[in-house]
Amino acid sequence: MSFKEALQQQVLIADGAMGTLLYSQYGVNSAFEGLNLTHGGDILKIHQAYIAAGADVIQTNTYAANRIKLNRYGLADKTKAINEAAVSLAHTAQVAAEHPVYVLGTIGGIAGITDTEIEPLTAEEIDAGVQEQAEYLLNTQAIDGILLETYYDINELKRAFKIVRQLTDLPVVANVTMYEPGVLQDGTDLNTALQELAALGADAVGANCRLGPYNMSRAFESVNLPENSVLAVYPNAGLPDVQDGKTVYDSPAEYFENYSAIFQQQGAHLIGGCCGTTPAHIKGLVAGLQSRQPITTKIVTPQAAVTPPAAADPRQHDFLQQVRQEKVALVELDPPKTFATAKFFRGAQALNQAGVGAITLSDGPLANPTISNVALAAQLKYQYGITPLVHLTTRDHNLIGLQAEIMGLHTLGISNILVITGDPAKVGDLPGATSVYDLHSVELMQMIKKFNAGISPTGRHLQEKTNFAVGGAFNPNVRSVDRACKMIAKKVAYGADFIITQPVFDIEKVHALRTALDEQGITTPVFVGVMPLLSYRNANFLHHEVPGIRLADDTLARMQQAEAAGNEREVGIQIAKETIDAICADFNGVHINTPLRHHEISLELVKYVQAKNTVNV
Structure with a gap:
């Protein structure tokens, strides 16, 4: 069964965080994607651990494997090799799996309000980075689809989807990221954003990162089942804490077990984890599902109406009026x-x-x-x-x-x-x-x-x-x-x-x-x-x-x-x-x-x- 068919016909469990596990070993002063070339065995073990936990879908270790982000670590010239090695490692784990597993080539959002480039990136620079990475991933001919994840900017995600869709007919999962439950950074509500992505032709639309299961489930209460697409949900383990100078997530894996059925009832066909999640969390998601049958109808809780912002007081910027005359x-x-x-x-x-x-x-x-x-x-x-x-x-x-x-x-x-x-x-x-x-x-x-x-x-x-x-x-x-x-x-x-x-x-x-x-x-x-x-x-x-x-x-x-x-x-x-x-x-x-x-x-x-x-x- 192809990934597209499986995605439409059943609820699939995806893997959890890659970076969280690598961070615990290597800290933050290295490019996790560069480890594909130097510590491939560690990456392979993580893929295998998620598969052993019951994951049906794994993603390549390529979230930030674009030329722009790799350049910060002096690895821009290895962009092609890093992406190819990532696919090879995921494919190796896939072949050895005892149950069907699908591999998604991951492309992460590039722009953001915490970007640290010397100069803010232009849309053209970002799009070029997406196209190059997508071509490297697809040219391996060893992936079952593309995962676009952690996009705060809906317009950046739409552009990325169009770029990828021009390159392949493989399924594409398009995930936005919210700071506030139910609303994107530009004020667009989650339901509107996901329906727009579905209308563009994304095979699965959803959200990942920032929010834990509770707030993520709250956000999806107001999301309609999209036509000609399905929903995807990748929550964080919860809110992070800092212990001995390190960021840690101490939300117990058992907590996740309570939410897989909730996400299923909210219409999700693809449920995984993001920051802070481990194979134990994914095992909990699997255990929490009594059935893999997706729902076909959903009672949507309308999002609370937003009162239009009141106009500001009519304060005149007199000097700007005067200087024109x-x-x-x-x-x-x-x-x-x-x-x-x-x-x-x-x-x-x-x-x-x-x-x-x-x-x-x-x-x-x-x-x-x-x-x-x-x-x-x-x-x-x-x-x-x-x-x-x-x-x-x-x-x-x-x-x-x-x-x-x-x-x-x-x-x-x-x-x-x-x-x-x-x-x-x-x-x-x-x-x-x-x-x-x-x-x-x-x-x-x-x-x-x-x-x-x-x-x-x-x-x-x-x-x-x-x-x-x-x-x-x-x-x-x-x-x-x-x-x-x-x-x-x-x-x-x-x-x-x-x-x-x-x-x-x-x-x-x-x-x-x-x-x-x-x-x-x-x-x-x-x-x-x-x-x-x-x-x-x-x-x-x-x-x-x-x-x-x-x-x-x-x-x-x-x-x-x-x-x-x-x-x-x-x-x-x-x-x-x-x-x-x-x-x-x-x-x-x-x-x-x-x-x-x-x-x-x-x-x-x-x-x-x-x-x-x-x-x-």
């Missing part, structure tokens, strides 16, 4: 490093009275600790009526902290954010501190935009939409501004509502930036950075020691001459005004970096920018 200055005012805040608030008030578009508040500049910019932003807004623009770094917050920070900002009514990566912790006052970097800045932009749609990163509906204006940072101090400008286009594509650049000290960079933006058709508001120089020594420090800042040779020469003449501050302000002249010839937005908290200098420059609107009237 007139010159607007934003001023960055660094939070104090001590509790002496009087000067900070005096400066903010003076700048606000001068007509500044917003006060931007850095988040630990140069990785040095300061008072929380969120706390100061709330004071500016509610005590002084000043519009704050808060920097939010990916350096200081993991995914949990970022979500809490975003929700907190919305609750405070602070709706302007500049998303930045943040300087590495090791360059600051506390080099022993740890940088987090769970997300790239563009991924954080995407996350915030999901909040604007009323959806959390896990797909949970938040009952209210946020109304964030999200900015992206850009460094024009590079050799080729036109090529670097592609990063602005990328950030705009990810949801950036405006761009703030690093300070510019070369007028030619300003003109080159305008030309590059026009050539790419980018109309998103850009606030070009200006930083007044205080002294020749200050100029040298910025040029040689601050990442992302470079001064033109003539600027350094002028500041050196000013040092000799004793008028460094005057010359520094004059250079800043000349830079503003160049910026305002091409842009409406200016971002003034206050030097060493000397707000009076920024105040003079704000008035200089404002005067240009009077001249233009």
Whole structure:
């Protein structure tokens, strides 16, 4: 009987986790898929143990055996060999089995909100990785089908299925992964997602990973039996624990026995295990089935209706409206490093009275600790009526902290954010501190935009939409501004509502930036950075020691001459005004970096920018 026929006619028990067993032996600092080449005997024993436990279906040890993930371990050139060895090992176990066993070639999801690539992957790169791996698996002609598993992104899974279907007529199992029971990461409910996959032609559709049996069964209560397809369920053993620095699952195998019949009644034709499960868990699934006959009808418990998120309060991002019509200055005012805040608030008030578009508040500049910019932003807004623009770094917050920070900002009514990566912790006052970097800045932009749609990163509906204006940072101090400008286009594509650049000290960079933006058709508001120089020594420090800042040779020469003449501050302000002249010839937005908290200098420059609107009237 073919796998397709068996899948349609009976309930099949699949194997459990491969990685969990390998982790217990080899830890996390190795590519489990690479063990196909170096420790094939261990892989074979695991396959045999699952078969001995009663598994009808086993999967190849190829979950992350694509070029992209293998490259992290220096194994990209062995992608073909690793996949072929995995199939050979599974096939060896299959041939020796005393009952019919089917082998599925496994392809795991690649994209995700915890991806650790230097740059977020494009859809084209991901799809190329899937196609290459699928071809290697299929060319062995020793598998009975393909298992697409652990896909958080339904669109990525749909693309992967289409790629595989173009390559083969073998059965394809397509499994999504949920953070929240019954809903995917983008807010799509599980039933809708599985029906869509079935309509594309997947032979089995289901879910795996993240959730234990209890929450997985809850999720499937609202799933209809699909037409021309069947359901698959691969729960985790339960929630993991950490013991002696290792992740462990201590849910007893006997617990699984209670759920095989439950999943059968919910319509599953394929029941297996994911993270934390062992041959003992699979033996429990087998023992829990009194019959292998699939159900043909099902009473579905409708998923609770989701109340559409309430619209956010009509908070206007005035500076973004103004900058399309007139010159607007934003001023960055660094939070104090001590509790002496009087000067900070005096400066903010003076700048606000001068007509500044917003006060931007850095988040630990140069990785040095300061008072929380969120706390100061709330004071500016509610005590002084000043519009704050808060920097939010990916350096200081993991995914949990970022979500809490975003929700907190919305609750405070602070709706302007500049998303930045943040300087590495090791360059600051506390080099022993740890940088987090769970997300790239563009991924954080995407996350915030999901909040604007009323959806959390896990797909949970938040009952209210946020109304964030999200900015992206850009460094024009590079050799080729036109090529670097592609990063602005990328950030705009990810949801950036405006761009703030690093300070510019070369007028030619300003003109080159305008030309590059026009050539790419980018109309998103850009606030070009200006930083007044205080002294020749200050100029040298910025040029040689601050990442992302470079001064033109003539600027350094002028500041050196000013040092000799004793008028460094005057010359520094004059250079800043000349830079503003160049910026305002091409842009409406200016971002003034206050030097060493000397707000009076920024105040003079704000008035200089404002005067240009009077001249233009």
